[in-house]
Amino acid sequence: MLATRKPGFLNRFYLVEIIQGLAITLRNLLFHKKVTLQFPEQRRDYSPRYRGQHYIKAVNGVENCTACMLCPTVCPAECIHIVAGEREDKEKYPVKFEIDVLRCCFCGMCEEACPKDAIKLSNIYEMSQEKRSVYVKDFLVEQRGNKP
Amino acid sequence: MTQTELMIMLVKCAVVLMGLLSVVPIMLIVERRGSALMQNRLGPNRIGPFGFLQFTADMLKFVFKEDLTPAHVNKFYYILAPWVTLVPAFMTFAVIPFASSLVIEGNSVHFQLANLDVGVLYCFAIGSLGVYGIIMAGWASNNKYSLLGSLRSSAQMISYELTLGLSILGLVMVFQSLKLSDITAGQGEVLFTLPLLNWTIPKWGIFIQPVGFILFLVSVFAETNRLPFDLPEGESELIAGYHLEYGSMKFALFMMAEFVNMTVASALIATLFFGGWQLLPFFGDLVHLLGGADWVRVLFEAASFLIKVAFFMWFFVWVRWTVPRFRFDQLMNLGWRVLFPLGLINIFVTGLVIYKGVH
């Protein structure tokens, strides 16, 4: 049913309503708490489960990754490219570890698949860049993470 | 005209022009921060203290944006239109008195650029020229949204100019003059004194023509294309209406015109209904305290005028962020079926009262 309202004679000029409205906006202007978050200085706290910028966990400057290729296997966006190699101490390690962030959908499956706790998605969410580029290994092994 | 008179005239022109131009950046920041605060946001607060220098960024952006002319427009009118909108907006201010007179070196200086006998009519005549710019912009843009916007604008202007004229007539009848200086001077008289508190109520337009004031206020909103009557722009339905195809400085000119129009409208409201440069309450005592020299008085008069204008400028912003846009049929209904008859009745009643000799 259509709701109909019969405005009284005075209300037909809208004057009272407009004055009420003005009062509301003035109240908001003067007394209400402002909700804006002043970004670079104030930051929102994200949950530890937040999936942001990737990094590879490293211990004593040596990355945990053994290039087992489980992350590129599980990656639904096919954005991880690894070339495996042999280190001097005969260990398998990633010669190349690239993440094409433009393709990445931040699903976190790589993090789940990783048997060595190497690839992680940190809480960093400022990832804008001036150029189209992929995350190369040197960039990824910088410990910018906050995950245990 | 002596050389001194010419000098005084030029100085006055420069002051008025500068004043009007400086209104634009101030209104930019007032509008942006005001709207933000009303919506519980903070608004631009980065450039300068409290973001007061935001206008520099805005202006720099306008200046440095590529000034392109779309291929499908009528070039001549497309470029002309913003100027046709802007220039009348400035011209209107010429007849508005912003202080009483002062004697400098034997010359009586009136703080008004031109004291025309038909001041009120001049205001309306020049003010309605602005619509040509809008129609030219809409037509030259060769774009259906722009054209619709400009058509709405012209229809709206015609409808509300009638009410605008009628709402003033009562006031003109009371003061028996079309000169804005006479009307302002006339408002200095005392209407009556409240018996108990010993408060004097001045003969301001609002007290003798309250209905006329409301009609004038509403019509002026429509004339300046401000919300709730900004149908020519109508972002949500016409994208941006008549200035859809405009960018960079050309768009900035339209925006300046809007702010200057607002200033002029506020000045008119202040002049016609709030005593113009007549001193605000307690300002008279202050002048006395400071010795009562002529130039002090003039200074306080100008300040009174400025405060009144500033309040109405703020009122424009305030209303804009409070009231939603009218529908076009509602706009026409309001204009022709409510405001216009009310204006006629107001004149009739005013005439009756004057005839009966009540002052």
Next chain:
Amino acid sequence: MPKCTIDGKEIEFSAGENLVKVAKKGGIEIPVFCYHPGLSVVAQCRMCLVEIEKMPKLQTACSTPAADGMIVRTQADSAVKARAATMEFLLLNHPLDCPICDKAGECDLQDNSFGHGSPSMRSTEERRTYVDVDMGPVIQKNMNRCIHCTRCIRFGEEVAGIHEMVAVKRGNNLDITTIDGKQLKTEYAGNYSDICPTGSLTLKDFRFQKRAWMLKKTDTVCEGCSKGCNMEIQQEGNKVYRCVPRENLEINRYWMCDEGRFNYHYTQDPLRITRLKGSAFSPTPHWDEVGMAFKKLANGATVQILIGTDLTLEEMQAIIDFAKTQLPEAKLFHFGTPGVRRTTEDGPLDQILKMKSKTANLNGAELLGLSPLETEIVKAESVVVFRGGRAALPKIDSKNIIGVGVFKESEASGFNMILPSLAFTEKNGTIVNHQGKSQLLKRAVLPVGQCKPLPEILMLVLNAKKREGAGT
């Protein structure tokens, strides 16, 4: 035919077949480690234990021949428990390095652990570790992963013919190694990696290259010699990573020689000519120029067409047809391995798989009626060489040489024009082996560079000639 019942399913078998084979016929998988159909049965891993009615204890399926009326239960509680215990035992010392193990994904130990083992482990002991010996250029050894199935020892003895791997010490300290720690000598070493049920013996060539599950497999035939071993090309991203033998009991059984296994490398050699090349072309050669240039070069008074016996039957026939109409005066010869000009001269090189003819289709060339190139040096005014990539080029004494096919930079230095064509990994076709069996080559990867199929190249030349003929 006698019948036995496995897991309630009646399966027919022929006398002497063991239970693992019989169960496989009926679609029942009995897990094995030490058992391999190509090797002798030792029944020492105890993974294939099954319950057989009227037998007091569990029996190893690999060493038990099926008997008429035998009732076998692979899923009996006792069998399942025994297998789980075996798995636990085998995993006691197995390191958890699947992420870096090349066998992961095709590993018997992984599969059987997943199918029959337990997800948790009771042992808290340290795992044993070894220092590994160098096994030579083919095989990488990792003794830590070994489960002592001795398949490799038996392979060396029974198939490769060299007893070079042994088990030394006993029990927990058992070490599978080469005698005196020498390098492997056999030319069939790649098979060690295939038969190893764990990642204990892996290919050095494939080490850390790709994970097994990422590879896409194509069934094809080896073109290394006239044996025609069945094999599988495994590639990813248009790059071949390895070749492994396929079971074909009539030709190669389960095995393959190293030469054939690593033969594919030349197709991905950076020195392989994959662009049009030669003095007959403009600086930026294009296939449009080929017709004219070919005609100019192949226009001598004496023309010889040399057909490599590494081409497929289809390609050879196309060349013969082309020559018949376009170069009727030309003489056609086939070439392949020096010293092996006819099938009668061909024969086994060793007692296992290798053949003397190092090209796959010598038999096919003879079937098409091509005559062999008898001279050591080819002398003609114009010579056109068609070659699949493996046939040994004869010495050519000519001013106008056209090469069509797969060449390396060093081989084709004297050529006036090289038209790159497809290698065996890139084309479909038929080859005939020394037994007269025709088998299919299948395309595994897409052609690289400017390479075109040989028939297409011939059509380009043909059409260019026609167009000219119409013009004059």
